[in-house]
Amino acid sequence: MIDTDVLIVGAGPTGLFCAHQLGIIGLKCEIVDNLDKLGGQCIELYPDKPIYDIPAIPECTGEELTNNLIEQIKPFKTNFHLSDRVEEVKKEKNKWLVKTNKGKEFKVSSIIIAGGVGSFEPRKFPLKECEKFEEKSVLYSIKDKNIFYNKTVSIFGGGDSALDWAIELSAISKVQLIHRRDEFRGAQASVNKVKELNKEGKIELLTKYHLSSINGDKKIESINIKHDDGGSKNIETDYLLGFFGLIMQLGPITNWKLNLDKKHISVNTENFETNQKGIFAIGDICTYTGKLKLILSGFHEAALAARGCFKYAKPDEKLRFEFTTTSKSVHSRLGIKKDD
Amino acid sequence: MAKIKYIEHNGKEHEIDVANGFSVMEGAVQNIPGIDADCGGGMACATCHVYVKEDWFNKLPEKAEGEDDMLDQAYQPSPSSRLSCQITVSDKLNGLVVHLPEKQV
Numbered sequence: 001m002i003d004t005d006v007l008i009v010g011a012g013p014t015g016l017f018c019a020h021q022l023g024i025i026g027l028k029c030e031i032v033d034n035l036d037k038l039g040g041q042c043i044e045l046y047p048d049k050p051i052y053d054i055p056a057i058p059e060c061t062g063e064e065l066t067n068n069l070i071e072q073i074k075p076f077k078t079n080f081h082l083s084d085r086v087e088e089v090k091k092e093k094n095k096w097l098v099k100t101n102k103g104k105e106f107k108v109s110s111i112i113i114a115g116g117v118g119s120f121e122p123r124k125f126p127l128k129e130c131e132k133f134e135e136k137s138v139l140y141s142i143k144d145k146n147i148f149y150n151k152t153v154s155i156f157g158g159g160d161s162a163l164d165w166a167i168e169l170s171a172i173s174k175v176q177l178i179h180r181r182d183e184f185r186g187a188q189a190s191v192n193k194v195k196e197l198n199k200e201g202k203i204e205l206l207t208k209y210h211l212s213s214i215n216g217d218k219k220i221e222s223i224n225i226k227h228d229d230g231g232s233k234n235i236e237t238d239y240l241l242g243f244f245g246l247i248m249q250l251g252p253i254t255n256w257k258l259n260l261d262k263k264h265i266s267v268n269t270e271n272f273e274t275n276q277k278g279i280f281a282i283g284d285i286c287t288y289t290g291k292l293k294l295i296l297s298g299f300h301e302a303a304l305a306a307r308g309c310f311k312y313a314k315p316d317e318k319l320r321f322e323f324t325t326t327s328k329s330v331h332s333r334l335g336i337k338k339d340d
Numbered sequence: 341m342a343k344i345k346y347i348e349h350n351g352k353e354h355e356i357d358v359a360n361g362f363s364v365m366e367g368a369v370q371n372i373p374g375i376d377a378d379c380g381g382g383m384a385c386a387t388c389h390v391y392v393k394e395d396w397f398n399k400l401p402e403k404a405e406g407e408d409d410m411l412d413q414a415y416q417p418s419p420s421s422r423l424s425c426q427i428t429v430s431d432k433l434n435g436l437v438v439h440l441p442e443k444q445v
Contacts, residue, residue: 045384117378123445126416158412180417185409210416228419245413247445248378248385263376293380 002079004028005313006306007098007108009086009253012040014283014298015114016069021306023076024322024330027313029112031078032100034085034119034251039066041116041284042295044246055296065295075335085119087252089279094312096278110309113265113274113281114302119251123244125156129214130240137220138240148173152236154223156211157243158183163190165241170202176235178206178225209233211240250285261287271308272301278312280305342434346390348374349442358429364390364438365425374440381425383407386414387444388424396436400427415441 006022008015011033022029037043042051042062050059060068085101089111098106122140124130130138142165149172155162158179163186166177177194184191197203212226215234222236250263259266259275264287267273272280272288282301284293291297310319324330346354346368358367365388368375379385383406392400397420404426411417424438 041379041384045379046382049382123413123415126442159409180412181408181419183408185412210418245386247387247413249445 001105001107002030003107004030005108006030006110006112006309007032007086007096007106008112008114009033010040010114010116010283010285011035011038011080011082012114012116012283012298013042013065013069013295014116014302015040015112016066016073017299018112018114018282018302018306019076019078020069020073021303022309023073023078023333024324025306025310025319026329026333027306027309028076029078030081030106032081032084032086032104034083034121036083038070038080038082039063042066044120051295053294053296075333085251089256094278109312110278110280112302112305112309113253113279113285114283114298115250115253115281115285117248117263117284118253119249120246121249121251122242123247125211125240125242127211127214130242133214133216133220133240137238138242140242142241145169145172148239151238152176153239153241154178154235154237155241155243157241157245158185159243159245160186160190161243162186162241163194165243166203167193167197170197174204175202176204176206176237178209178211180208180210180228182207206233206235214240264291270304272305273308278309280308342429342431342436344429344433345435345437346372346374347437347439348372349440360430362429363425364427364429364433364436365423367429368424374444375424376444377425378445383410383423383426386410386423389414389417389441389444390422390424390438391418391420391441392422392436392438393420396438397422399432400436415443415445 005027006029008029008031011031019029047063087101088099090097095107096111148169152174154176155166156178166175169175198205208228209225213224215222222234224234226232265281267281267286269288272282274281282305283298322330341359344358354372356367365377369377376387378387407423407426411421
């Protein structure tokens with residue numbers, strides 16, 4: 001059980017800056033994010049695209065912004081729990097108990113949800129029948145490639161994951177790469193390699209096809225794929241791998257009894273607290289009259305929500321308003337040593 | 341301005357006047373369900389996916405570079421798929437009909 005002041009859900013720019021704001025006022029926090037890296041949408045969706053509306057930064061990329069935020073919160077030695085997702089929350093006396101997907105437990109006085117548009121999850125096959133084979137023979141990520149040894153594997157998708165796994169598995173399995181169009185969006189070198197392996201007969205390429213049905217009861221026996229021109233094909237397979245990129249879903253947070261407005265969490269604009277005392281929501285995931293989905297708005301919300309957490313973390317203390325330019329206690333929290 | 345007809349997957353039709361220069365996504369997102377546009381028009385998410393039947397498909401402005409890459413990641417893409425954030429409205433699109441997929445995520 002990790003006992004701390006605040007749990008931040010989401011390590012995008014808003015969550016990262018919130019760790020800074022909490023640190024400045026002397027509160028401790030831990031951050032959970034479902035991705036395996038920091039930066040949220042900035043890193044996952046547009047690492048190389050320039051952003052022009054961060055105050056006082058004329059231009060920076062999502063990656064640069066993330067790196068700068070990581071640098072800025074270094075003094076606070078924040079713990080990150082990546083590739084993990086918050087699942088359950090429970091109130092116990094005046095604390096919140098939070099459990100994650102991986103079984104970690106936190107005991108905190110406040111939770112700040114900075115979850116963007118939700119957690120990134122793999123997009124699945126649209127076909128309903130896929131669900132019953134999921135995690136057995138329909139997979140969206142690979143933990144142990146040895147299970148495919150001498151098996152027939154049908155890989156769907158046209159990006160790097162699909163291409164890389166097609167190449168890798170072609171050495172140990174019979175690989176069929178199925179994609180909805182002729183062009184692939186993965187790295188050119190991988191595309192060339194796949195085409196080469198296709199010529200050598202090591203990868204079967206089936207383009208302009210999509211999955212139309214699965215045959216088999218306990219175990220997949222074969223699948224039907226449909227061509228854009230209407231024709232169908234039945235192919236035998238042991239495994240289906242789907243690599244269709246990531247989608248964003250609110251996930252288990254929907255069960256936290258928060259007031260929701262479509263895919264957003266309703267908050268007040270005084271400190272961005274939700275209808276649940278001690279649970280705050282900031283950044284793209286929150287909504288209120290006049291909400292702008294901008295990083296700069298997320299920063300503002302982070303500053304106020306952090307201060308909103310203070311009374312729960314330190315009910316007997318009074319929060320003092322201080323500037324980073326002059327406050328000795330802030331300087332000591334930032335680890336700044338001055339000679340005079 | 342163009343009058344654009346959005347048809348939900350359940351058949352429900354919405355006719356919306358969309359000003360020139362706005363995208364087909366923007367015309368829908370405030371008014372009707374079925375278009376999420378999670379990334380806000382940045383062509384980074386594939387949740388403003390629509391189908392456009394042949395008669396209109398060929399009259400639309402060409403797909404943006406990378407649009408097909410993003411459509412690979414949409415829910416049930418087909419050859420008639422477009423990202424509605426990449427279709428800019430002009431008078432020429434008056435009467436355009438777009439069909440919404442069953443869902444976006």
